[in-house]
Amino acid sequence: MAQGADGFSTLVAAVQAAGLVETLNGAGPFTVFAPTDAAFGKVPAATREALLAPAGKADLTKILTYHVVAGRVDAATLTQQIQAGGGSAALTTVEGGTLTARVGADGSVTLTDENGGMARVVQADVAASNGVIHAIDTVVMPN
Template sequence: MKITRTSTLAGVSIAALLALAACGDNAREVAPADAAATDTYGMAPAPAASGTVVAVAQGNPDFSTLVSAVTAADLAGTLNGGGPFTVFAPTNAAFEKIPAATRGSLMAPAGKADLTRILTYHVVPGRVDAATLTQQIQAGGGSAALTTAEGSILTARVGADGAVTLTDEKGGVSRVIQADVPASNGVIHAIDTVAMPN
């Protein structure tokens, strides 16, 4: 999917990362300018700004793994806060790319610190909707450095196909497959791969 460049600010929150949410009627896919926004990824719809980023994520079955991870890391309280947050929310399919043994160890009590670090790496303080992110990328000469709640950088770019990608500190690339899912305390962008900090 591609991120549609819109001029409307919808909440984009990731201040408590992984409490990401449902894609809905007010969600916009990231696509080239002037492209029609249609959900071809099959994300479940959700009401606009009907709750916090955590509540929105809880209402979308495509984020059930993320919600479980946020709960295991004790981040729900933070992500239910005032924000605003921009959350780059990995879908269940994104988590499936991580080996099962690794996922299991992260979800165990002994993996809580690592899980928290990974989840907060997906949260950017403030509201960064698709239009704002695209402007930041253009202003940065083709890339934008996003400082996450974890303290490290995600690098955003627009690919040749118009899709926004995020490059993590290990060189992994995730793609925004649905943008501008609104929440009362931020905005969520669904991504297809879990980003990993150094």
Template sequence: MNTRILTLSVASAAILGLAACNSGGETEAPAADAAATDTAAMEPAAPAATGTVVTVAQGNPDFTTLVSAVQAAELVETLNGAGPFTVFAPTNAAFEKIPAATRESLMAPAGKADLTGILTYHVVPGNVSAAALAEQITAGGGQAQLTTVQGGTLTARANADGSITLTDAAGNTSRVVQADVAATNGVIHAIDTVVMPG
């Protein structure tokens, strides 16, 4: 149980950092003004990506915990790579749902392996926009299975209000609270709860 909580805190921190990198940006509409108009949640003019998922997270004070976790797990170089990466990044508030003692344990050198597993469970290979994810959910009859860099699976489902919910291996759920934060090597979707690999 303690390990599971630690894993949650680590994942939350890592994702938060990544989300911070681009929390101020919006995903670019695929070269169609109509797409932006059709999606009420998107801003009309999304700023171009100016940094990697890590850089974008580092520039946002709401993702300081995630950035710290990514640094502790020594994943900065990896996430600054070409990618592309789709990062489901827990906000600082999501990370704070995890007990302080668990967070501290994960951030300690002895917790590096668990932290790495949690953080990479929040990353999916490729650049999956909210629209593309919605299409996958529709094609999957109401849900989409996402294989993470960690090797586990996240299940994405659409809600009646148009938002997307992720269910982790343990059956816990997290909601995407900000989608399509653009980065030069992928996209960040901020989530309200840390997901766990199992």
């Protein structure tokens, strides 16, 4: 999905380490909230290294699939869902958890994970052959 895209080399490496390349290259459609390299840079180095090691594969897979929503949810659709939801929209992830989307005061879309962590969409509607990618500035974490 995001292979070769600038600013996503850590995500691509993580997807490869988790064995999710075939899944994300599947028919879809998928919506991927893709952490940028800078977002992965906020994760402590020891945690990153542990996740990318073979022993961390299950945890890495859980985190990565928490960034994926089934179906194609572009920015306009997401904004409509937030408005229809009275200011927030609950997105069920492929991992099974929930991300809560809201529109911030500055008009940007934010995601809140199940632990209260927050990420901001920094680039929306990056076209992919089997869905859409929204770049986010923080890695969101499932429970």
